Amino acid sequence: MTVAETNWAGNIRFRAERFHEPRTVDELRRIVAAGRSVRVLGTGHSFNAIADTTGDLVSVAGLPRVVEPDGRAGTVRVSAGTRFGELAGVLDRAGLALHNLGSLPHISVAGACATGTHGSGVANGCLATAVRAVELVTADGSLVTIDRGAAHFPGSVVALGALGVVTELTLDVVPAFEVRQWVYEGLPTAVLRERFDEVMSAAYSVSLFTGWRTDRIDQVWLKRRGGPDAPGAWHGAVLADGPRHPVPGCPPEPCTRQLGVPGRWHDRLPHFRLDFTPSSGDELQSEYFVARTDAVAAFDALDAVRERIAPALQISEIRTVAADALWLSPAYRRDCVAFHFTWHPDARAVADAVQAVEEALSAFAARPHWGKVFSTPPEVVRESYPRWEDFRGLLGEFDPTGTFRNDFVARHFGAG
Numbered sequence: 001m002t003v004a005e006t007n008w009a010g011n012i013r014f015r016a017e018r019f020h021e022p023r024t025v026d027e028l029r030r031i032v033a034a035g036r037s038v039r040v041l042g043t044g045h046s047f048n049a050i051a052d053t054t055g056d057l058v059s060v061a062g063l064p065r066v067v068e069p070d071g072r073a074g075t076v077r078v079s080a081g082t083r084f085g086e087l088a089g090v091l092d093r094a095g096l097a098l099h100n101l102g103s104l105p106h107i108s109v110a111g112a113c114a115t116g117t118h119g120s121g122v123a124n125g126c127l128a129t130a131v132r133a134v135e136l137v138t139a140d141g142s143l144v145t146i147d148r149g150a151a152h153f154p155g156s157v158v159a160l161g162a163l164g165v166v167t168e169l170t171l172d173v174v175p176a177f178e179v180r181q182w183v184y185e186g187l188p189t190a191v192l193r194e195r196f197d198e199v200m201s202a203a204y205s206v207s208l209f210t211g212w213r214t215d216r217i218d219q220v221w222l223k224r225r226g227g228p229d230a231p232g233a234w235h236g237a238v239l240a241d242g243p244r245h246p247v248p249g250c251p252p253e254p255c256t257r258q259l260g261v262p263g264r265w266h267d268r269l270p271h272f273r274l275d276f277t278p279s280s281g282d283e284l285q286s287e288y289f290v291a292r293t294d295a296v297a298a299f300d301a302l303d304a305v306r307e308r309i310a311p312a313l314q315i316s317e318i319r320t321v322a323a324d325a326l327w328l329s330p331a332y333r334r335d336c337v338a339f340h341f342t343w344h345p346d347a348r349a350v351a352d353a354v355q356a357v358e359e360a361l362s363a364f365a366a367r368p369h370w371g372k373v374f375s376t377p378p379e380v381v382r383e384s385y386p387r388w389e390d391f392r393g394l395l396g397e398f399d400p401t402g403t404f405r406n407d408f409v410a411r412h413f414g415a416g
């Protein structure tokens, strides 16, 4: 049995009594139908107990691998456990691409979609916005397909693994494209405050990295599709003279190529290379989404508590995500700025820092990333999601006996 017993970060030890790695969908259907408490694990890259269960923990990594691009339809059919890095290679060879990627290509497609995982770009929705259809095994072992046209589709994509085990997804694809990546250093925060939208719209995907230590943003990563070379100076920041890692002092080798060297979309949109397996257990992460219209006020609120954030922080990343219509997406109906924190793996220091961040962002109806460390009370999270009750209704319909309702889901949506 190869199902991991902890998550990638090692801060969650799964409590499952039984681990399963079915080889066929029929085998999976039998496991689910027989289970009282079932959860599905993707690649285990979440930082909280969202995937945990005391019953049966199922991995879909052993199901037959499907990656079927269809250029004419503008889609790809993909098995749920496929990692983005794997999918991207096949798509690119077919002249196709995904609209965006997260910072790490090692994450499973279904797991990423289940939590609203995202990259950056003012016009780029989270990765789940590419989903056109979901095939899943529901609590009674039935295999159902939900297409984009279905009334409950918007509740069935970012679904926290609570509606069933996704076996396959159909995703929208676009023609393959090239990206060039540049890093600038030392963007004055005064400039960022004045020109936040201009800075974040300066490329297809823009990420800011800051340690909240000075009045400058440490690094700005620009990922551009076409256009001229990047100038040496920009908004008071200076073009980096060599490759950089987002965390100060770390060697840049695991990072995707910078310095404007053209590359395929999947070799530039993630910050980290697929052929470098990141060491596990060295970090925890948190992330909060606020409306982009509140970006500067939220930035200032965080800057005001930088002393409380600093003891736990490795690095912070600021990205944008376009609004979507997926009920539990952190970007539901609002263009967002996402404030991300990579923490040192010190649970107590992280808890203090998370509290400081949550207090600072409490005026902005911040939505926490479903797959990261947060302590926002469920009633506060609920208030920020207008379609909360609709999702609860969907849970009752799809999973009336609470097969997939682990502690995480019960805490937020009730025990059923």
Ligand SMILES: Cc1cc2nc3c(=O)[nH]c(=O)nc-3n(C[C@H](O)[C@H](O)[C@H](O)COP(=O)(O)OP(=O)(O)OC[C@H]3O[C@@H](n4cnc5c(N)ncnc54)[C@H](O)[C@@H]3O)c2cc1C
Pocket: 008, 039, 040, 041, 042, 043, 044, 045, 046, 047, 050, 051, 060, 080, 081, 101, 102, 103, 104, 107, 108, 109, 110, 111, 112, 113, 114, 115, 116, 117, 118, 119, 160, 161, 162, 164, 165, 166, 167, 278, 369, 371, 372
């Ligand atoms: C180093 C690192 C970098 C990261 N970078 C980003 C980033 O750039 N952007 C971002 O938004 N997030 C990022 N994350 C967070 C990560 O993308 C999410 O936690 C994501 O959900 C992890 O996917 P997974 O396959 O590991 O899912 P898991 O952590 O295994 O599971 C997450 C949820 O998905 C459900 N799930 C998994 N597979 C299925 C399935 N087949 N059917 C139904 N439900 C399923 C699980 O039940 C669980 O509820 C990062 C995490 C790490 C460790």
